[in-house]
Amino acid sequence: MKSKKKLFLAIAGTLIYAIGMNIFIVPLGLYSGGFMGLGQLIRTLLVNYLHLNPGNIDIAGIVYYIINIPLFLLAYKKLGKSFFWSSIICVTSMTVFLTLVQSPAEPLIDDILTSALIGGMISGFGTALTLINGGSGGGQDILGMYLTGIKPGFSVGKIGILVNIVVLGCCALLYDISIVIYSLIFSVIYSITTDKLHSQNITTQVLIFTHQEEAVVSFIHEMHHSATLWRGIGAYSKNKVSIVFTVISKYEANLLKKRLEQVEPHAFAIFGDNVSVFGNYEKHLLPK
Numbered sequence: 001m002k003s004k005k006k007l008f009l010a011i012a013g014t015l016i017y018a019i020g021m022n023i024f025i026v027p028l029g030l031y032s033g034g035f036m037g038l039g040q041l042i043r044t045l046l047v048n049y050l051h052l053n054p055g056n057i058d059i060a061g062i063v064y065y066i067i068n069i070p071l072f073l074l075a076y077k078k079l080g081k082s083f084f085w086s087s088i089i090c091v092t093s094m095t096v097f098l099t100l101v102q103s104p105a106e107p108l109i110d111d112i113l114t115s116a117l118i119g120g121m122i123s124g125f126g127t128a129l130t131l132i133n134g135g136s137g138g139g140q141d142i143l144g145m146y147l148t149g150i151k152p153g154f155s156v157g158k159i160g161i162l163v164n165i166v167v168l169g170c171c172a173l174l175y176d177i178s179i180v181i182y183s184l185i186f187s188v189i190y191s192i193t194t195d196k197l198h199s200q201n202i203t204t205q206v207l208i209f210t211h212q213e214e215a216v217v218s219f220i221h222e223m224h225h226s227a228t229l230w231r232g233i234g235a236y237s238k239n240k241v242s243i244v245f246t247v248i249s250k251y252e253a254n255l256l257k258k259r260l261e262q263v264e265p266h267a268f269a270i271f272g273d274n275v276s277v278f279g280n281y282e283k284h285l286l287p288k
Contacts, residue, residue, distance in 0.1 A: 006133040006134055007086065007089065007133070007134075007135070009129060009130075009132075009133040010086060010089075010090050010129070010130045010133040010134060010135030011089065011090060011093045011130075011135070012126075012129065013090075013125075013126045013127065013128070013129030013130030013131075013133070013135065013137075014090050014091075014093045014094035014097055014126065014130055014135075014137060015093070015097045015101075015126070016122060016123070016125060016126030016129065017094060017097075017122075017123045017126030017127055017130070017137060018061075018094060018097035018098045018101045018126075019097075019101060019122060019126075020118075020119045020120070020121075020122030020123030020124075020125075020126060021036070021098065021119065021123055022098065022101040022102070022103045023101070023103065023104065023108060023119075024107075024108065024109070024115045024116075024118050024119030024122065025115070025116070025119040025123075025186060026103040027103050027104050027105075027106065027107040027108070027115075028107055028112055028115055028116070028182070029175075029179060030112075030116065030119075030179060030182055030183045030186055031167065031168070031171055031179070031183040032123070032183070032186065032187065032190070033163065033164030033167050033168055033183060033184070033186075033187035033190075034139055034140045034163045034164055034167065034187070035064060035067055035068070035138065035139025035140055035163065036060070036064050036139060037163075037164065037167035037168070037171075037183075037187075038064075038067060038167055039060045039061070039063040039064035039067060040060045041167065041170060041171070041174075042060075042063045043059050043060040043063055044174075046059070046063075047059075059099075060098060061094065061095040061096075061097075061098030061099050062095060062099065064091075064094075064095065064098070064138070064139070065091060065092070065095045065138075067139070068087075068091050068138040068139060068142075071087075071138060071139065071142045071143065072084065072087060072088060072091075072138075072142075074142060074143070074146060075087050075136070075142050075146075078146050079142070079145060079146060082134070083134065083136065083145070086134050086135040086136065087135065087136040087138060087142060089135070090130055090135040090136055090137060090138070091136070091137065091138040094137055094138070112182050113182065113185065116182045116183075116185045116186040116189070117185070117186075117189055119186055119190075120185070120186045120187070120188070120189025120190040120193060121189060121190075121193050123190050123193075124189065124190040124191070124192070124193025124194045124197070125193060125197060127190070127194045128193065128194045128196075128197035128198045129197075131145075131194070131198050132197070132198060139163075140159045140163050143159055143163075144159035147159060161187065161188065161191050164184070164187040164191075168180050168183055168184055168187070171183060203247060203248075203249060203250075204247070204248055204249065204250045204252075204253040204271055204272065205245070205246075205247050205271075205272045206244075206245070206246050206247070206248060206253060206256065206269060206270070206271055206272075207243065207244075207245050207269065207270040208243070208244040208245075208260070208267055208268070208269045208270075209232070209241050209242075209243055209267060209268040209269070210241070210242055210243075210244060210260075210264050210267040210268075211241065211242065211264070211266075211267075212263055212264040212267070213229060213242035213244060215263040215264065216244050216259075216260070216263070216264060216267070217229070217244060219256065219259045219263075220244070220246050220248070220256070223248060223252050223255070223256075225246055225247070225248055225252070226246070227244050227245060227246040228244070228245045228246070229242060229243070229244060229245075230242070230243040230245070231243070253271055256269075257269070257271075
């Protein structure tokens with residue numbers, strides 16, 4: 001039941017992304033950047049220069065799906081079968097929604113900057129919702145998840161910005177500079193929103209005072225992290241206590257809280273978000 005709910009929310013995220021794109025960005029002639037931006041560029045070349053007439057259907061989503069095929073193979077080999085299948089489902093649903101959600105003939109909001117900001121926040125929220133629930137919108141999401149796992153300094157949003165530079169550079173050669181600037185604004189807002197909401201990019205330090213150190217440390221090891229143990233004495237009770245220190249993601253911190261409630265309901269724990277970490281820390285974006 002829980003897995004079905006997560007899959008539903010992941011698919012809902014792709015719908016929200018499609019709404020942000022087709023309702024606020026496409027009517028303005030802006031480009032999303034990333035692999036979707038590449039799909040938009042190819043769409044434009046097919047329609048405007050090769051005179052392919054798809055009718056009222058926006059084929060950018062279909063082109064995006066084709067581009068994702070080699071990335072599906074990467075997801076299967078490096079990110080696990082579960083993530084692979086969820087990526088297939090989410091990219092397929094995104095392609096369907098991008099094709100079916102009709103863009104208005106005229107922009108809903110006349111101010112192009114406002115539309116770019118709103119579209120970026122809506123689309124970023126949709127992508128974050130998909131990622132949080134174990135799915136992927138494909139493209140830089142798959143590449144970002146892979147690189148973040150092996151390079152702690154990377155994040156999905158940062159990968160998106162790097163790919164955007166390439167795509168928007170191509171736009172600068174084809175279109176007016178204003179299109180490039182507002183497309184860049186959309187892409188940056190989209191990337192920032194994704195990173196802020198995607199809890200696996202938020203580092204959390206945890207300090208646990210417990211009498212069940214083996215159970216606590218065992219679960220931390222299950223998440224493929226290590227911990228440091230100290231021996232302490234209660235200042236008031238004078239009782240001995242074990243102090244466990246570790247650094248995990250905010251997503252993993254929620255899992256740890258649930259486990260503590262099960263194995264050590266009397267434990268005292270301190271969680272600190274957004275800590276700066278340097279050195280031997282391995283970020284895990286997916287449950288192993």
